[in-house]
Amino acid sequence: MSLYNLNKARESEISDLAAWYADTFCPSPQQVLPQLIAEELGITYSLGDYRGKFDGLIENNRGFFHIYLHGKDTDNLYAPRLRFTFGHELGHYIIDDHRNTLLLPTTPVHGSVNTLDSSIETEREADLFAACLLLPEDRIKRDLFRRKFNFALVDEISRKYNVSLTATLLRFIALGNHPLMMVCSKAGKLKWLRYSHDFPFQRIHTGPGNEIPPDTCAGEYFSDGTKYLNKTEKVFSEDWFVLWKTSDQRRQLFEHCIYQESQQQVISVLWEA
Structure with missing residues (x-):
């Protein structure tokens, strides 16, 4: 994909x-x-x-x-x-x-x-x-040297360099310093995604109409309006992805959502716990 x-x-x-x-x-x-x-x-x-x-x-x-x-x-x-x-x-x-x-x-x-x-x-x-x-x-590599990835780090770099969160995430993905995926969903359907080349999963578990998985933070937002503002939540690999190996089941991921309500879309940032 x-x-x-x-x-x-x-x-x-x-x-x-x-x-x-x-x-x-x-x-x-x-x-x-x-x-x-x-x-x-x-x-x-x-x-x-x-x-x-x-x-x-x-x-x-x-x-x-x-x-x-x-x-x-x-x-x-x-x-x-x-x-x-x-x-x-x-x-x-x-x-x-x-x-x-x-x-x-x-x-x-x-x-x-x-x-x-x-x-x-x-x-x-x-x-x-x-x-x-x-x-x-x-410059970015100096800022990230020996630092563990989390969303607060994305926010820090975004502010320091005066760029948007999505642009910062696009840069993190290209750097490949930590396995990372960014998923954009609009009106409950998968719109686009970007991922670092070492991210372990790629195929989203979408519905027949390209709906995003319901048991995710983004899925909850489109289902009942639940928002995890400024919070990173734990999800499992099977919540988001089609898995080909049984050993991949129950792998824990972090999901952090950026809500863009004026555009009816959510950007989910996913990385391994």
Whole structure:
């Protein structure tokens, strides 16, 4: 099952590329500023209210690139969502395959929406680039050295680097320092998932209509509205996953939910106890 992981070699390639740009233009301990990198690369940008048609869009005009960022009057370039959007659009320019496609006169202009559920590989690559750019590998590894994974650590890193929880989790998964899965469910159905390559389970035990398992924290929320706010709960492997070996039964997992009620969705973070 993918929905929608990249292969490990491509993840590593994108991570290294993002780290080079972060370290070259925003060396530690400076916070990575996408706007600074854009200026150094000669890319212009603007912030405006595009009525939700897109979060970000990069336009090629005869070899000159401009990035449009969707934001309201109260937004600024230091807001976590806008920082991720900016990094995503920079990824479309910096990743060679993406830039070469943009340079083709037949390539249509299209905007990006940062929901992490795109089935388009270039969008997933740009998402990963943004996470790796804002959370450079060497800096994150220093922060995580000899520290046991828990959700409080995710929250700490998110605040330190001024990025969203989902972007931070995407980065943790790519780093692979701890087996981890992120499952997004919307209106009670599986929407997408990401997992580190060493996570022991991959196939979600979904219902006939792609419903998520009921005996999980996310399942309880969609069933009766139960919320475990700021709490990590214990579940078992068979609650979430299709198991192929009897020895995998009763393996204990932690589940921590991020509730995004305005979008009718929940992101479940899963890791082994």
